[in-house]
Amino acid sequence: NAGVTQTPKFQVLKTGQSMTLQCAQDMNHNSMYWYRQDPGMGLRLIYYSASEGTTDKGEVPNGYNVSRLNKREFSLRLESAAPSQTSVYFCASSRQGSGNQPQHFGDGTRLSIL
Amino acid sequence: AQKITQTQPGMFVQEKEAVTLDCTYDTSDQSYGLFWYKQPSSGEMIFLIYQGSYDEQNATEGRYSLNFQKARKSANLVISASQLGDSAMYFCATSRMNTGFQKLVFGTGTRLLVSP
Numbered sequence: 001n002a003g004v005t006q007t008p009k010f011q012v013l014k015t016g017q018s019m020t021l022q023c024a025q026d027m028n029h030n031s032m033y034w035y036r037q038d039p040g041m042g043l044r045l046i047y048y049s050a051s052e053g054t055t056d057k058g059e060v061p062n063g064y065n066v067s068r069l070n071k072r073e074f075s076l077r078l079e080s081a082a083p084s085q086t087s088v089y090f091c092a093s094s095r096q097g098s099g100n101q102p103q104h105f106g107d108g109t110r111l112s113i114l
Numbered sequence: 115a116q117k118i119t120q121t122q123p124g125m126f127v128q129e130k131e132a133v134t135l136d137c138t139y140d141t142s143d144q145s146y147g148l149f150w151y152k153q154p155s156s157g158e159m160i161f162l163i164y165q166g167s168y169d170e171q172n173a174t175e176g177r178y179s180l181n182f183q184k185a186r187k188s189a190n191l192v193i194s195a196s197q198l199g200d201s202a203m204y205f206c207a208t209s210r211m212n213t214g215f216q217k218l219v220f221g222t223g224t225r226l227l228v229s230p
Contacts, residue, residue, distance in 0.1 A: 030215070031215035031216070033218075040222060042118070042205050042207070042220030042221050042222050042223055043159075043207075043218070043220045045218065048217060050213075050215045058217060059219075088157070092159075094215060094216060096215060100147050100164055100166055100211065101216070102161035102164060103161070103218065104161070105159035105160075107156075107157060107158050108157050
């Protein structure tokens with residue numbers, strides 16, 4: 001019962017380096033999401049993919065790009081990492097429906113940028 | 115735009131007692147959903163309960179219930195018979211409905227500590 005799998009779990013980058021966070025789900029969900037969680041704050045939506053082949057910006061998309069590789073996989077890329085992107089990143093997925101389907105989250109990736 | 119406000123940064127409760135975690139929301143949408151998630155110290159996000167804006171009955175899931183007061187725009191989580199394992203961060207979130215997917219907007223969370 002893997003659910004949503006994120007890799008890596010931890011990463012340290014230097015300012016200016018690039019990195020791709022991977023996410024895969026095995027629940028046959030249509031929609032996938034990337035969030036970031038900063039201390040003292042709730043999760044904020046970075047990008048989402050309502051269905052395979054589509055992606056859209058969320059609340060805080062600047063500095064990120066995404067790829068919905070197929071129905072299972074949704075990756076998040078930092079092209080030139082900045083210290084302000086130090087955060088915990090969560091991937092989530094949900095079944096397509098009327099919007100009442102709960103999102104299932106991965107365990108998160110702790111990313112530090114020096 | 116949607117907004118969630120959780121005014122209680124931290125709450126303490128004794129084991130076996132009930133506790134209410136507050137959540138108020140602001141939305142211009144007619145159709146919306148309200149969600150509660152639990153985040154233990156291990157970091158994962160666990161879905162607890164959902165309430166739709168048109169649901170007439172308050173949602174219940176085991177020891178969790180959602181006290182939905184639409185006129186007051188509140189969606190408080192009630193945990194009955196608290197257990198030590200309930201110690202965690204709790205997040206309230208909202209999303210527009212009828213779009214086939216969700217763009218969740220989260221509050222800042224409430225840290226619950228259950229003592230023996």
